[in-house]
Amino acid sequence: MSTLLILDTSPRGDAVSRQLTDQFMQAWNQQNPDGRVIHRDIGTTPPAHLDDELIEALRKQPETLTPRQKAARAASDAMIQEMQEADVIVVGAPMHNFTVTGALRTWIDHIARPGATFGYDPETGPYGLLDDKPVYVISTRGGKYGYGDPDDPHPADFQSGYLRHVFGFIGLKDVRIIAANGMDMGPDPRAEGLAEAGTAIKEAISKLAA
């Protein structure tokens, strides 16, 4: 049985990225009628920003934990476990100030954990601990920033390269960007961007099925 993890990260209830992650999930469900979907919405329920107490809890594994540290460690463990269990990960990623939303940035602080998702070799440096699997980033943007192609990067798209790097850092090297450009540019360009993203989602699902 295949497992899909959907991570929604928009703070907006009626987010375009949520519509697109839902579109992905429905198409995936058709291909995988017995599949399991894990849905985590950190846009509406964001993890806490790291402070001194939480850094201690997540990075140092102290012997005695405060109740808040215990809860943060358990939440982080759960978020990592669902990434391990997933065969495919889909991230709804609105562009905020040229990069990811605050919630997604904070989630990364909770899941990029030494000893859990990455290790460090004094000779060769850091290495990822997660098994590689496709990660689809559905990036909704008010303006137009290309398609997250590493061979043709847009100078103001600090989201695609960042996510490719940080996921690669924890072992997920197969990051595929699905861009919905021009979401705040009026009805017509928006329709064009949504249609492009919809086509890219269909292509992604048929590639996964192949």
Ligand SMILES: Cc1cc2nc3c(=O)[nH]c(=O)nc-3n(C[C@H](O)[C@H](O)[C@H](O)COP(=O)(O)O)c2cc1C
């Ligand atoms: C705080 C904030 C920052 C934003 N920054 C950018 C930006 O840097 N570039 C851009 O094109 N759009 C920006 N936008 C617009 C969003 O990317 C756009 O509305 C997108 O469709 C939001 O996706 P969502 O509906 O899934 O939340 C920003 C929106 C907000 C609320």
